[in-house]
Amino acid sequence: MNKFCALLIDDEEELVSTLTERLEFRGIEAEYAVSGSEAIAKMRTKPYDVVVVDMKMPGLSGLDLVKILQKEHPSLPIIMITGHGAPADEQVEIPAGVFDYLPKPVSIEVLIKKMSEAVGGKA
């Protein structure tokens, strides 16, 4: 049983809700938000051990959200999801302090492994 709580943020609700359901199926406590502002609101009311942020979102972008989260929750591990491949392929730079990035499509096993590494032994 994994002992951490994750927040997944992506504007593609069907994707993020399915990922959340699959994580819960594996005993991981997970919630999701479909916008940066919703994520910020959730994080002000509940502590999470790791967050997974999609890079491209309308409104507050993934990169903008990461900056805010790093300011409000400096020790929180953040994993970013990129559209296709390496960030360089999309001509974006992963901000310093981000634990790692994963390209879409995300394998559930890889996501869990990465989150477990990010929370450092809580798995």
Added chain:
Amino acid sequence: MTGDKECSSGEHASELAFFGAITASVTHELNNVLSIIDQTAGLLEDLLYSARQGKPIPPEKLQSIAAGVSNQTARGFDFIRRLNRFAHSVDEPVSEFDLCALTDNFAALMKRVATLKRVELTTDIPDAPVQIVSCPFKLQEALFRVVNAFLSEPEKGDRLIVGCRGGAAPEISFKYTRSSSCGTIEQPKGEWEERLGRIGWSVDSETGVDQIIVRFSFKGKTDAVTEIQE
């Protein structure tokens, strides 16, 4: 790309950049669609595993999953159809086409780009076709430049209406309304305006307090259009 022998390397670079930007945007959307279908397949495997352990799958859950996959495939096919239509606009440098269909397709391809920039893009396009003879690819490149200029410094709540009309003077219009004060927006001009003229179009704009309107008017100069084919 358009078969225009007089096309400069700068024009080719600009056309390729435009083609690349549209392709990147659509493939990003297709990646999202396939990612959802991929995760849904994974969820079905999880549910099957659970069923084998003695926990039955509720029929309504399967119904909801099937509906989700169906919606995503429809969404994916729509992107592919629109990208395919766009790609075929390069087939002939000059052709007869429906201006309304072209504008609608262009707006649909740009919608996600606008949404990511927090701009609401809507259309005002009549159902009746407006047949014209021009260069569809170069026209869309010009439209893309205008949209890009609008989206360069957007503010949350900005709105863009892409319109089209037929009649004696076919026209495509962009009405960009800022949520606050009006900013400076780059307009097609100089060499670019001359390039539009070569395919039978002219461009003008009106700037208001919180609104900018850019109009592309078709002049139907078929002799000028023919020049491109030579």
